[in-house]
Amino acid sequence: MPRNLSAWIDLSIHLFVILMLIGILSCYNHFIAAISFVVWLCLAFFAKERCHDRSRRFERYCRNVVRNLNEMMNYAIEDLPQGILIVNQEGRIQWCNERMAEYAGTKPEQDTDVKDIWPAIIIGPVWGTIGEYVFANEDHYYQVRYRPVPVTPLMALYVQDITGFETLRNSYKLSRTVLAYIQIDNYDEVIQGLDEAARTALLLSVNQQLDNWMKSLGGFMRRVSDDLYVVILERKALDKAIAARFDILDKVRQLHSANRLPVTLSMGVAVADCQSMADLGTQAQAGLDLALGRGGDQVAVQIGGKTQFFGGRAKAVEKHTRVKARVVAHAIREIMDGADAVFVMGHHNEDFDCFGASMGVAKMARQLGKPVKIVLSDMNEGIGKFSDILKDNEEYQDIIVRASDLVNMTALNPVLVVVDTHIPHLVAAPALLERIHRVIVIDHHRRSEHFIKNPLLVYIEPASSSSSELVTELLMYFSDNLVLSRVEATALYSGLVVDTKNFAVQTGVRTFDAAAYLRRSGADPVMVRHLFRTDYETTVALAKAEARSEFYEGGLIVSTCPELISNGQVIAAQVADSLLRIENVRMSIVVFQLTEDTVGISARSTGELNVQVIMEAFGGGGHQNVAGAQIKGGNVEDIKQKAIEIAKKYIEEFDQDESNLTAGR
Structure with a gap:
């Protein structure tokens, strides 16, 4: 419309100019001017009609465009494929x-x-x-x-x-390759003392169970050594095994050798994503190492960068040979020989086992004449009495330090020994762990998914009673002329006593051998009893916590310590131990206020149930009988309810699986 209006204005200007010329012409010749005026009128009429016609056609065109556009928009909205x-x-x-x-x-x-x-x-x-x-x-x-x-x-x-x-x-996802390593983790113990016929019959039974399992999953399996198998599956077969919670572990565990030891399997499973086959194999091997480090009889499945665990019901089997201890002791000696300073630390809020193991490692360094420091956390009330004893001993006055004292560390080639933990964020001084790259880990807890990165040497024995036991065995082979002092032997002995509950829990032959070695070295049981004595306020707190306990079906008992008190972690551990002595109790859990913004959990079991699995749900760990966790920003009552829910579900599944196995025999 504006375009046609502009054309009529242009024509009007032209017509006006022509009309002016006709007026000038009339001054010279009226006849020709009259004819010209008639022609001008015809031309003006034609131009006017022509402009009107163009306007009407343009209007029709616009209406058609708008109508078609509306129809197309309606069609697009109504008939789009969504x-x-x-x-x-x-x-x-x-x-x-x-x-x-x-x-x-x-x-x-x-x-x-x-x-x-x-x-x-x-x-x-x-x-x-x-x-x-x-x-x-x-x-x-x-x-x-x-x-x-x-x-x-x-x-x-x-x-x-x-x-x-x-x-x-989904079809692509379910067809992804799954690589698994399967190992008979207690192979040497199971076949010990068996003749060739019994050994062959036992391994044949294991092979038959694994073959039947592979046929049900449609996988491929090949035995590569006496105790190791390589398995290739599809993801859908793995999902089927996960849905059955890897019941092959329970079936194989029913097989016993002549020495009545059950056969247990450990598996490392990795699912292909974007990595190469070499990386897939590395992940599967890492999963197997993780399962073995957690005590065996379980499966570690790595999917999408996360690790899931299944099984872990059997107790870790104590190794009767000390070959590994001797090899590790010699390796630690070589590492310390090449260092210009040795630092030792345990977990945050040290207990007697952690401190005793630290004293033992410090003795190794001093035996080699190396400068050594034991790094303690800011919160260590549990070992306060032992620290007071060391203050009066000139020999140990400069050994105990805090992390803040090492800001100006000048050692060029230091080595750090971490004892009684392997989880980075639980160590006494995380900043020191980042500064020192040569790290040795000595621990008796089942291996967690979270582990110190790139350690130089790892010595983890979940079957051991305590880290003090492991360090004591290392001391036996560290040097022929090594002699423990009375204080060092007592520190290690106190670690044994506290973690074994006076040699009643997780105690094996090697535990008593270590205790005998320490007694011969001068360990003082009277001093240990003095260290474990509690004051009146602590005794009252213990009684109150026990009185708050609630018993649940399945053998679960739970209590709380909602008040923020000194030695709260020690008190919670003692309450958990005490509650476990009640008849029909299989698992005890104590939730307590550790600090103003942190809630702690202490869990114990008789050995039938695995409390480590429960504590891992809260980011903690431990081993089958003793475990714990710390939760920042939590509420005691809320965490208690969550712990009850998880524990009851675990006990229900455990009892259901056990009844199914009993019915299937």
């Missing part, structure tokens, strides 16, 4: 296109709740935001892109059926 929904905050449909009739069976009416059509669709949590997600409904998968509608309190949902793509993706 559903469009406009919903309010309550999830009720305000408008939808025709494609929704195909997705929902019939076109939804206005004000219908979208969850009546798709129960799994999400509205509330994404309200007012922009994004997308996928949900499943029956045997279909839908992708939803959501956007808020400007100015109005509405949300636009663009829904597309992607069942074909999701089916293909």
Whole structure:
């Protein structure tokens, strides 16, 4: 329209100029001017009609364009290959296109709740935001892109059926390669004392169980040594094994040799993602090492960068040979020989086992004439009495330091020995762990998923009673002329006593051998009893905590220490030990206030149940009979309820599996 209006104005100017010329012509010749004026009138009339015609055609053209555009927009909205929904905050449909009739069976009416059509669709949590997600409904998968509608309190949902793509993706996921290493982790102990016929019969039974398991999963297995197998599966077979919680562990555990030891398996499983086959093999081997480091009889499955554990019910078997201890002792001696300073530390809030092991390692360094420091955390009330004893001994006055004292450390080639823990964030001085790259780890707890990075040497024995026992054995082979002082022997002996509950828990032949060695070296049981004596306030706190205990079906007993008191961690551990002596109790859990912003958990079991699995749910660890955890920013009552829920579920599953095995015999 503006274009045609502009043309008429131009023509009017031309006509006016012509009219002026005709007026000038009339001054000279009236006859020719009259004829010219008639022609001008005809031309003006024609120009006027021509402009009107062009305007009408242009108007018709615009109407056609608008009509066609509306039709195309309506077609696009109604017949796009995706559903469009406009919903309010309550999830009720305000408008939808025709494609929704195909997705929902019939076109939804206005004000219908979208969850009546798709129960799994999400509205509330994404309200007012922009994004997308996928949900499943029956045997279909839908992708939803959501956007808020400007100015109005509405949300636009663009829904597309992607069942074909999701089916293909799931098929690809389920066909991914899974590599696993399977090891008979107690092979040497099981076959000890067996003749060739009994040994062959036992291994044949194990092979038959594994072969049957592989056939049920459709996998490939090859035995590469007497106690090691390599397995290749598809992801869908692994999911089937996970759903059955790797029941092959229970089936093989029912096999006993002539010496009545059950056969136990450990597995490391890795799922292919984007890594090479070499990396996949490395991950599977790391998983096997992790399962063995946690005591064996379990499976470590690495999926998507996370590790899941299954099994872990059998007790770690004590090795009767000290060959490994001798080899490790010699390796530690060589490492210390090449260092210009030795630092020793344990876990935060040290106990007697941690401190005793530290004293033993410090003795190794002093035997070689190396400068040595024992680094303690800021919170160590549990060993306060022993620290007071060392203050009066000039020989040890300069050995005990805090992390803050090592800011100006000048050693060029130091070595750090971490005892009684292997979890980085639980050490007494995490900053020191980052500064020193040559690290030795000595621990008796089952190996956790979180581990100190790139240690130079690792000595973890979950079957051992304590870290003090491990260090005592290392001292036996460290040097022929090594002689422990009375204080050092007593420190190690106190670690043995506290972790074995006076030689009643997790105690083996080698535990008593270590205790005998320490007694011969001058360990003083009278001093140990003095160290373990409690004051009146502690005794009252113990009694109150025991009185708060609640017994649950399945042998679970739980108590709390909600008050923030000194030695709270020690008191909680003593309460957990005391509650375990009650008849029919299989697991005890004590939740306590460790600091103003941290809640601690101390868990114990009779050995039948694995409390480490329970504590790992809270980011903690330990071993089968003794475990713990620390939770920052938690509430005692909330954590107690969560611990009860997890423990009851674990006990229920454990008892169910045991009853199934008994019925299947």
